[in-house]
Amino acid sequence: MSMPALAAAPRAPQNASLLLNAAQVHAQVAVAVELYTIPFYLSALASIIPPNAPNATDKSKAAYAAVLSVCTEEMLHLQLAANMCIALGTTPNFTAPVYGVVPAFPDGTPILDPNDPATGDSGILNARIGNLLQALPTMLDIEVPSEFEAGRLVPPYHSIGQMYAALRTLARLASPGIPWTTTHQQVVFATQPFTQTIASFNDLSTAIDVICEQGEGQAQSPPPSAPFNADEFRVPTADQTAGTGSVPASQAQFSHFGRFLNVQALGLDDSVLVYPGTATSNPTSPENLKLQSDFAALITTLNGIWAGTTPQGGIWSMTSLLDDAAAVWQKGNIPQWTPEEIL
Template sequence: MKLTSSEWTLDHLKVHLQAAVDLEFWTIPFYMSAMYSIQDRNSEAYQLIRTVVNQEMLHLQCAANIANSFGLSPTFDPPVYEGTTIPHLDFSKDDPEAIKPYLPYTAEIGPLDLEHINAMCLVEIPDYDTGAPVELHSDVDEYGSIGAFYEALRFGASCLKDEIRGGVRQVDYFSAFYRNMPDMKITESREAGFNQIDLLIDLITDQGEGYAKKDPTVPATFQNTADDTEPEDDHFEKFNQIKNAISKPLTFAIKPVSDYSDEDRELAQIQLESFDALRGALQLLFSGENPENFFPLMAGVGAAIRNCWEHGVTPAFSHSHLVGSDSNDVSYGK
């Protein structure tokens, strides 16, 4: 159901804000798993995905900061990786010709291959400008792209700007990497606070979260000034570079779950526990706490994912997936 501007309520906006956090959080294990499955860490594909993963962490911070400015302390439930379902996105609403080059795809955790890089491109696919007004939906799963989703969220935030309170549980771990970017926190309230929210949404969409631009170059304000080898390229461009490369990086061989040894199952359990610890730290971080072990936990998750792949074990990010059916026997989306 489409909404008029007068129908946006604070509760409805909070549902969209939690959905934004869910979607940004979903991308991080999915992209990290593809990245760490690559044998050569010096390969171009590995380095390109690494820069995107870092920016997805930034986008998660932005989404959580916006949520807190509206009085929502976001939650970090285990992401679900099943079939072809990507949270809050419905690609059937997009132009079929734009989607066609990225089929088939899968939303299951797995190594970097055609189906996974297709999914990564679809997550970041531009919301091409048709001249039509933004569709404002009551259902957060009615958006065809992240760009359309964030434009609706931006509009909802503008309708409720009087509810914005600056300085509420704000986090900034990335300013040292973005010297041209103003404050990444929401420090002001009401109209001035909305201007800061508007800038953070621009940061997310211009870096590659599905927004079509006449000039695809990431504006200098939003470019990584520290450790990105291609800071001017957005996520969609970086993933297409990998997809269209003549040679694809070698990935680790994977085993069916039925062939796991006790050691393999233990590696999967360690990896899942490290991810659970990271989720807990994120919950504390955006609830106003200051977990001192946040960065070591993030590094630990990466090391555990890598260790799984090196032993042929597919990483798991929920207990149901850890003990579930063989993820290598799923049917990928067509």
């Protein structure tokens, strides 16, 4: 699939069609990006000593709470991105992400080329599943705020915020031809101070603000300089971007980038983690096979929910995947969410 070029303004009917197609492609990519983060973050979360474990420390409890809160909000973001697809007249295509390979736009995810001053990364993102210590730099790269990024809004984008900025622009230009369909859109999270159903450009724009501000924090000019402080990366206003109801206010006040900076500031070491994983990890262990089976079932469920053929409650099966990933770590293996033959 080729990426339709961004247009300055619609000049002819065929341009309107191209703009709508480009907006739909970007909404599909948004679904892929949000889905990409969830297994990656859940794997890191599952590697942390659970807060109720006898050997849990204050550091492990703080890290667990921060990463869990981000995982919860990423599920909200996935719901919003899928609803954007429906609004734009396309059904979201949930496809299991593959890690450890360089992604390509638009079929690969997350089509990011971050310039992250917190990690020094400035290359195409190639996420590899690992424990929290191994994954944290990439987690910061994924959530890097757009104010650190420059350049035209063309892929590969330097941040999730840039990708959503391009989607917003395309949706605005294509708005007269957008059907703004609400049939099969889903609202599975607690009541929010913003609409979760996308029925207009304003709704779409608000949803993008929520996703970006929860992830990156409020844009600052000039951008902060290293060393960074999480207080510089807060969610701007609680009435616009409050958490999902299951995210404590102590976490919801910080953006995802800020929460991961807080985790980084804990100075974690191997003693905080229970499961290091090994270089000889078995991707076909019984625990990994169960994870792969349950994840494949979830992907099928998600596709059915937004196609209107599956009850919406099935999305919550995503939370059980945390136990599956923990079971993999407990056996000394690294979670592998997709079968080897897909890689």
